[in-house]
Amino acid sequence: MTKHSILFIGLDTHKTFTEVAYIEDERGAKSIHLGKILSNKAAFKKLARQLQSKYPHATLHFVYEAGPCGYWIYRLLTSLHHCCYVIAPSLIPKKPGERIKTDKCDALKLAKLLKAEELTPIYVPEPEDESVRDLSRSRETAMKDLKDAKYQLKALLLRNNINSKIKVLS
Template sequence: MTMGKRVSKKESWFKENNFTAEDEIYVGVDVHKRNYHVAIWHNGRIGCAYSMTSDNNKLLRDIQQVRSSLKNIVYEAGPTGYSLVRLLRSANLPAEVVAVSKTPRMTDTSAKTDRLDCQQLAEYAAKGLLTFVAIPTEQQEADRQVVRLRDQLTSKRKRIMHQVKSFLLQHSISWPGGNWSKILIERLRQLDISSELRFTLAQYLDEYEFFCSKIAETETKLRQIFSSERHSAAIEIFKSHPGVGNIVAWEYRAEMFNITRFSESKQISKYTGLCPRISRSGQTCHQGPITKTGRRQLRAMLVQAAWAWYRRDPHARQIYNRLLHNTGNGKKAIVGLAKRIAIHLWRMLCDGCLYDAKVVKV
């Protein structure tokens, strides 16, 4: 006697239901490197929940069975990137990636599991409680990856610089003076110290020079990327703004990528994390520190650009002085300038015009 093939609960659920356009289905996926946890919200409740290996094509085949009723497929942004959402969209299925920081969380975290996470995502999608991230094209993501590579390399170089200073302090060795340069590196290599300490210091300096060379290579690649037809016009517009050079223009272009998705200046300040936290209670409204959402490196570069703008443009100094008078805080004033640069660049690109202090609103 031969045994029939065992049918899983998932397969039984798909076969038992006759899905029509009148049904409402939302799919939540908890995505991991080795496995996916999937929950299907069907007409107001979880109809099916299961786990599977992390196979995008297999998941697509499952979802195709409920295509006629499907409203949305959602998963949280994470290390697995955008390959799944791109595959689903290429099959003309509605799919979104969820902003993790803006997802509602349960107060009781003791019951947190992957199975519950995917069920929550499906339920929150059905109830309209999720915020989605913008999905870059593969080309936009590739360009952004090179920009972020430079950020990573400069962070590693900065770490080595701190290690060298800590090393000198630890061994009571005087700093030879000057900023980091080839001359300073040579002075450090010629310090009168023991052979063991000289060997250790040499390893730090070799690592520093290695990262300098890699940063130079990366910047050469970035010049090639952003001089291409898809970027050159935008970069020219950005660099017309006082204080904005290649590095800031590249970072802004890569991180904002599709500038037309923003419809108002408030969205720019929120996206860059340069807007203050607002606390309302009754008739009172209190402005706290900036939200610091979004990419920290972009925010830091906009602040650097704000200082350069302040030094070069009397118009910027007027704005800074007004902000300083209103807030009584120099840091808040310079952050206010940085926010204005972010908004200016967005508005200039939307209008297709170069910077003009008389035209740009402040």
């Protein structure tokens, strides 16, 4: 086994599984598809251990697209002292006419682009900041739902010819 300085690992994350691919940091290295792992903490810890034991002198650099699953993968991998980057899907370079999009291809592409330094990571908020953001979004959604309910109630009263002098749910 040769000594490698960096191992670039692309992750295509989903709710229940994650597709994994990696490429070594040497000229002409081929990207390798590892397959699927479960999207849970134990599986990611096991993946990191396996790669670290296979490449003991390498620094592991993980990359994945930001999505609805949040930043727990980033926080887990950085807590294990590995580099991890989160990329906005809109910032991933795409070739004109590139239409084939599979999970395997996405993971391989992320690993290659990270090695080529063609990705710009996004800021990952602290857990406290993320909680405030979630609370703010929830309040905004609740206010919209309340407004919609008011309109529906007023429409119901109007359809049934109920003349209400009282301001409804103000």
